[in-house]
Amino acid sequence: MIKLELPVVKFTAEQTEFRNTVREFLIEEKKRGAFESRCDSWLSGESVDFSRKLGQKGWIGMTWPKKYGGRERSALERYILTEELLTAGAPVAAHWFADRQTGPLFLKFGTEEQKNFFLPMITKGECFFSIGLSEPNAGSDLAAIKTKAERTDGGWLLNGSKIWTSGAHLSHYMIVLCRTSPFDPNNRHAGMSQLVVNMKAEGLTVRPIQFLTGQHHFNEVFFENVFVPDNRLIGIEGNGWKQGMAELAYERSGPERILSTYPLLDELIKILRENDDEEGMREAVSLLPELWTLRNMSMGVAKYLEEGHDVNMAAALVKELGTKFETSIAEKARLLLSQLPSIESAELINRFMAQSILHGPGFTLRGGTTEILRGIVAKGVVSQ
Amino acid sequence: MSDMLDMIIESSNRIFKDNCTKQLLDDAEDGNFAIDLWNIIAESGLSSIALPENKGGAGGDFIDAFNILKLAGKYGLPLPLAETLIAKWLGTELGFTFSNEPVTFSIQKDDNISFKMTGDGYSIAGEAKDVPWASAAKHILLLGKSNEKDVIAFVPLDNAKIIKGKNLAAEPRDHVIFPNILANGLSLREVNCIDISEKSIHLLALAKSAMIAGAAEKVLALSLFYANERQQFGRSLHRFQSIQQHIAVLTGETTACLTAANSAIYALQGGRYEKEIPLAKMKLSESAGVIAMAAHQLHGAIGMTYEHMLHHMTRRLWSWRDEAGNEAYWGKKLTKLIMKDKDSSLWEILTNDKQFTKVEE
Numbered sequence: 001m002i003k004l005e006l007p008v009v010k011f012t013a014e015q016t017e018f019r020n021t022v023r024e025f026l027i028e029e030k031k032r033g034a035f036e037s038r039c040d041s042w043l044s045g046e047s048v049d050f051s052r053k054l055g056q057k058g059w060i061g062m063t064w065p066k067k068y069g070g071r072e073r074s075a076l077e078r079y080i081l082t083e084e085l086l087t088a089g090a091p092v093a094a095h096w097f098a099d100r101q102t103g104p105l106f107l108k109f110g111t112e113e114q115k116n117f118f119l120p121m122i123t124k125g126e127c128f129f130s131i132g133l134s135e136p137n138a139g140s141d142l143a144a145i146k147t148k149a150e151r152t153d154g155g156w157l158l159n160g161s162k163i164w165t166s167g168a169h170l171s172h173y174m175i176v177l178c179r180t181s182p183f184d185p186n187n188r189h190a191g192m193s194q195l196v197v198n199m200k201a202e203g204l205t206v207r208p209i210q211f212l213t214g215q216h217h218f219n220e221v222f223f224e225n226v227f228v229p230d231n232r233l234i235g236i237e238g239n240g241w242k243q244g245m246a247e248l249a250y251e252r253s254g255p256e257r258i259l260s261t262y263p264l265l266d267e268l269i270k271i272l273r274e275n276d277d278e279e280g281m282r283e284a285v286s287l288l289p290e291l292w293t294l295r296n297m298s299m300g301v302a303k304y305l306e307e308g309h310d311v312n313m314a315a316a317l318v319k320e321l322g323t324k325f326e327t328s329i330a331e332k333a334r335l336l337l338s339q340l341p342s343i344e345s346a347e348l349i350n351r352f353m354a355q356s357i358l359h360g361p362g363f364t365l366r367g368g369t370t371e372i373l374r375g376i377v378a379k380g381v382v383s384q
Numbered sequence: 385m386s387d388m389l390d391m392i393i394e395s396s397n398r399i400f401k402d403n404c405t406k407q408l409l410d411d412a413e414d415g416n417f418a419i420d421l422w423n424i425i426a427e428s429g430l431s432s433i434a435l436p437e438n439k440g441g442a443g444g445d446f447i448d449a450f451n452i453l454k455l456a457g458k459y460g461l462p463l464p465l466a467e468t469l470i471a472k473w474l475g476t477e478l479g480f481t482f483s484n485e486p487v488t489f490s491i492q493k494d495d496n497i498s499f500k501m502t503g504d505g506y507s508i509a510g511e512a513k514d515v516p517w518a519s520a521a522k523h524i525l526l527l528g529k530s531n532e533k534d535v536i537a538f539v540p541l542d543n544a545k546i547i548k549g550k551n552l553a554a555e556p557r558d559h560v561i562f563p564n565i566l567a568n569g570l571s572l573r574e575v576n577c578i579d580i581s582e583k584s585i586h587l588l589a590l591a592k593s594a595m596i597a598g599a600a601e602k603v604l605a606l607s608l609f610y611a612n613e614r615q616q617f618g619r620s621l622h623r624f625q626s627i628q629q630h631i632a633v634l635t636g637e638t639t640a641c642l643t644a645a646n647s648a649i650y651a652l653q654g655g656r657y658e659k660e661i662p663l664a665k666m667k668l669s670e671s672a673g674v675i676a677m678a679a680h681q682l683h684g685a686i687g688m689t690y691e692h693m694l695h696h697m698t699r700r701l702w703s704w705r706d707e708a709g710n711e712a713y714w715g716k717k718l719t720k721l722i723m724k725d726k727d728s729s730l731w732e733i734l735t736n737d738k739q740f741t742k743v744e745e
């Protein structure tokens with residue numbers, strides 16, 4: 001019989017206390033105008049100052065060892081922090097990838113030198129990363145990447161390009177998945193490696209790609225004989241695919257796959273209550289069972305991750321169901337409010353709606369499309 | 385969770401698995417009460433779980449009990465286990481004592497049951513609708529009025545008139561009529577009608593939630609088996625991407641069902657239920673329909689035959705999603721609670737363990 005059950009998480013009193021601390025901090029910051037809430041703030045809310053401030057509080061890389069600048073807090077505390085940041089719509093995009101996956105990647109596969117060099121900077125909110133996976137001809141079929149690194153004196157020469165790289169224009173470094181051996185049709189996943197590439201390196205150019213809102217979030221990045229020193233290879237040469245896959249469970253199961261549009265839901269409930277609109281509230285309330293369930297699923301995966309279980313399938317499930325939920329909020333809100341969603345509106349709710357609708361298609365694409373995730377889930381259960 | 389959980393789960397799994405055959409389910413549907421299986425269950429203590437041993441129970445807690453109900457759902461157990469457990473939990477608190485027989489309850493504040501003192505006992509009049517398994521139970525825990533007061537009594541069903549009814553899965557849902565029945569030696573307990581009816585529907589909603597989660601697991605297992613076994617165009621069905629989409633939906637919804645049920649079960653054991661049980665029942669009721677349809681689509685015509693096992697599970701899903709309150713029922717309740725709790729944002733409500741301030745009906 002297949003085992004689908006996830007553990008039930010109950011927060012301790014200290015953890016709840018921590019949640020309140022974060023919450024109060026965010027209320028204060030908002031009050032003093034440090035940020036304006038927005039939906040999908042982990043992709044599109046960037047503030048270098050705010051990231052620094054979180055770094056000062058010890059809230060970037062908070063689970064990492066103290067000797068690398070971390071605070072050795074638990075994964076569940078990080079979970080709480082993440083939830084509070086997202087539901088407040090705080091500008092966390094700048095440091096997001098470094099905190100979520102690059103730090104853990106270094107901790108798992110990095111050399112001592114790399115850990116000592118990068119991790120403390122990341123935790124201070126002074127070093128941002130972007131993730132270079134997709135290429136013009138390698139989307140869902142990531143193994144089709146062509147960007148390659150060839151041996152040279154003291155390092156590698158990198159050639160090729162990446163596309164859709166979120167925040168490349170803000171980041172100091174990029175984790176690039178590239179070929180370090182020629183493509184082998186019989187073993188498509190072999191011969192790939194992960195390199196840390198300095199965004200200031202000679203031969204590297206970043207070209208903005210305008211997002212459908214007209215804003216600038218993702219980019220195309222070109223490498224022309226970019227020199228990457230030997231000590232900037234992560235882990236083992238040729239092991240890049242496997243190392244990259246290990247990041248995915250973190251990438252797919254977190255609260256950001258459920259809460260990207262949460263600020264809209266919170267505001268919607270607030271308005272319905274102010275308007276004493278019981279009928280509307282009943283409609284809005286129909287979103288809550290899904291949200292509550294997804295949150296519990298995601299927390300269960302977080303707990304399993306911390307305990308070292310294999311959660312690839314469960315993580316794919318959370319992302320598949322969670323991102324569908326994220327898009328459903330705006331669909332409900334527009335019918336309940338009948339207002340004009342607009343990015344530039346003076347009314348918060350209209351901006352939230354616009355952000356949710358216009359960013360919506362990305363939720364079910366980035367980090368593995370719904371179709372691909374469903375394939376992973378189906379193959380996972382069939383083989384069990 | 386008590387220390388016994390693993391052991392209890394293993395032994396109930398074995399009992400249900402060995403006994404809940406297709407034949408037994410078919411027979412139950414024809415109106416044959418599975419008395420032998422009931423006796424096995426009662427003797428093994430499963431029908432008095434989460435009742436203290438000094439009150440004649442088998443010990444254990446709500447986590448044990450609702451995990452057993454999850455298994456009952458998974459095997460389509462055609463017996464009033466949930467009803468008996470809930471009647472015993474509520475009744476024991478009121479000081480009633482129980483034997484090993486199956487019992488049921490009707491604690492609906494809209495029923496018009498009256499108890500009139502006569503001689504050594506009471507005369508009972510009124511009707512109770514949609515009572516689960518009344519035709520199989522010997523006693524019913526019954527809410528009514530006596531001298532303007534709300535009372536509960538543990539009433540023998542011998543002389544009651546029972547008009548048999550059934551839900552979509554042909555489980556008994558009977559109409560019970562008390563045409564001025566004389567019951568001697570009956571003792572009444574005064575109760576707060578709203579509190580006890582709320583408590584009973586919350587418990588039943590969680591029981592149905594656990595059972596839906598169990599049934600969902602079985603539907604997924606049947607679907608995986610069939611997608612593997614059945615070939616078309618020279619390939620097993622699961623090789624087709626569109627079938628994989630159905631499998632992914634079934635897996636996702638089933639995992640969600642298990643998570644929602646488990647979260648509410650742990651919440652109840654921790655003394656919380658006001659938000660959690662409504663949220664869980666809404667989620668499970670919603671998923672029940674999605675799961676049933678995806679599984680039938682995957683099974684093709686064979687799934688529509690009585691021969692096949694699938695319908696025993698899908699008809700239960702379709703029944704249970706509407707019993708003990710469907711999405712609309714609980715949605716309305718949650719709406720009231722959220723409208724009233726003006727000082728908390730939705731996020732505070734979702735993340736705080738605190739319960740709502742009481743809403744007067």
Ligand SMILES: Cc1cc2nc3c(=O)[nH]c(=O)nc-3n(C[C@H](O)[C@H](O)[C@H](O)COP(=O)(O)OP(=O)(O)OC[C@H]3O[C@@H](n4cnc5c(N)ncnc54)[C@H](O)[C@@H]3O)c2cc1C
Pocket residue numbers: 043130131132133134138139140141163164165166167218361362365366367368369370371372375
């Ligand atoms: C907002 C946003 C931010 C992003 N940020 C980054 C980033 O920072 N770094 C990065 O590397 N990438 C990033 N991406 C890229 C993202 O990872 C890709 O969009 C995703 O992997 C899909 O690739 P594609 O867009 O080329 O679509 P394609 O792979 O061409 O897919 C197109 C359609 O075909 C479907 N499809 C493809 N293959 C199959 C199959 N085998 N079976 C069934 N259906 C299939 C897909 O599901 C999709 O519906 C970002 C994307 C977005 C939208």
